[in-house]
Amino acid sequence: EFFSQKPEAPNPRILYNMELVGSQLGGLLERKRAEDSLRERAAEAQRAATESETLAEIGRIISSSVDIESAYPRFADLAHQIVEFERITIAIIGCESNRGTVAFTKTYGTNPISVEIGGTFDLYDSVTGRVVRTRETILMSHEEAAQISTIAPLEGAEEQAYLATPMIFQDRAIGCLILRSSHQKNYNEADISLIKGISNQIAGAAGISTLYSNMRAA
Numbered sequence: 197e198f199f200s201q202k203p204e205a206p207n208p209r210i211l212y213n214m215e216l217v218g219s220q221l222g223g224l225l226e227r228k229r230a231e232d233s234l235r236e237r238a239a240e241a242q243r244a245a246t247e248s249e250t251l252a253e254i255g256r257i258i259s260s261s262v263d264i265e266s267a268y269p270r271f272a273d274l275a276h277q278i279v280e281f282e283r284i285t286i287a288i289i290g291c292e293s294n295r296g297t298v299a300f301t302k303t304y305g306t307n308p309i310s311v312e313i314g315g316t317f318d319l320y321d322s323v324t325g326r327v328v329r330t331r332e333t334i335l336m337s338h339e340e341a342a343q344i345s346t347i348a349p350l351e352g353a354e355e356q357a358y359l360a361t362p363m364i365f366q367d368r369a370i371g372c373l374i375l376r377s378s379h380q381k382n383y384n385e386a387d388i389s390l391i392k393g394i395s396n397q398i399a400g401a402a403g404i405s406t407l408y409s410n411m412r413a414a
Contacts, residue, residue, distance in 0.1 A: 247390060250278045255397040264398075264405045268300040271398060276304055279390045280382060281375040286363075286398075287324040288371035288406055290316065296324045299371070299402070305378065323360050324372040331369050333361040333392060335383055359383045361395045365403025373398070 254274050261267035272284050282305035287296045298315045319325035327334055336358040356378055363371040373395045377383065 247278045247393075250274050251393050251397055254394060258398050258401045261401070264401050265300065267401075269302065272300070272302045275394050279375065279387050279394075280377060280379075281359075282378050283376040285374040285376075286371060286402070287317075287374065288363075288402065289319070289324075289328060289369075294319050296322065296371075323358060323374060327360045327362050327372045328369040331362045331364070333359070333388055335359050335388065357382045359387060359391055361388075361391045363395050363399040363402055365399050365406075370399065370403045370406055 254271055257267050257270055257274070258264065268286065275281075275284060283301065283303045285301040286299045288299045289295075290297045295316050296319050298313055298317070300313055317324075319328070323334065323336070337356065358374060358376055360372050360374040362369040363373055373391060375383075375387075375391060
């Protein structure tokens with residue numbers, strides 16, 4: 197008995213069903229991609245709205261406080277809601293331009309703070325000094341920061357990323373806002389934009405407070 201070696205022709209009904217299933221799967225995948233894109237855009241819009249509202253709230257708290265130092269803790273908590281960090285520090289240039297003062301610092305991790313609020317440090321070869329001189333935002337790894345002797349003030353080696361931006365008042369850099377993270381390369385362009393916005397919200401009140409303190413000390 198002989199069997200034909202010729203392959204059987206595809207069943208038209210099977211081909212039709214396969215094409216139908218493929219078309220349906222393609223439609224489902226396209227719909228899934230569209231839904232994912234919509235969710236991403238909605239989430240991004242929500243993040244942007246939250247960030248704008250938080251920045252505005254920071255501005256209201258700082259501008260309405262008679263004593264700016266009393267507003268710093270609440271300001272830090274709000275900032276922590278929109279950008280990740282373990283430690284935040286506000287360093288202000290004192291009456292002597294070669295010295296900086298720790299106006300505020302707060303930690304959200306388990307590592308202890310090595311300096312006290314009100315402590316002073318040499319601006320030379322420090323992150324604050326560099327930021328004030330260049331008036332530019334600086335993003336540094338721990339290795340890069342370790343080359344600078346003073347990190348306004350010097351902190352522990354467990355912190356792996358530093359993000360610092362100048363505080364500008366009356367077209368002059370009066371200090372520096374510094375965020376520290378334990379995650380290497382944690383900060384990105386969005387974080388840089390946020391820290392600049394945060395700095396803009398507090399620089400005016402901090403500048404006025406500094407002027408008042410300088411006048412009292414004169």
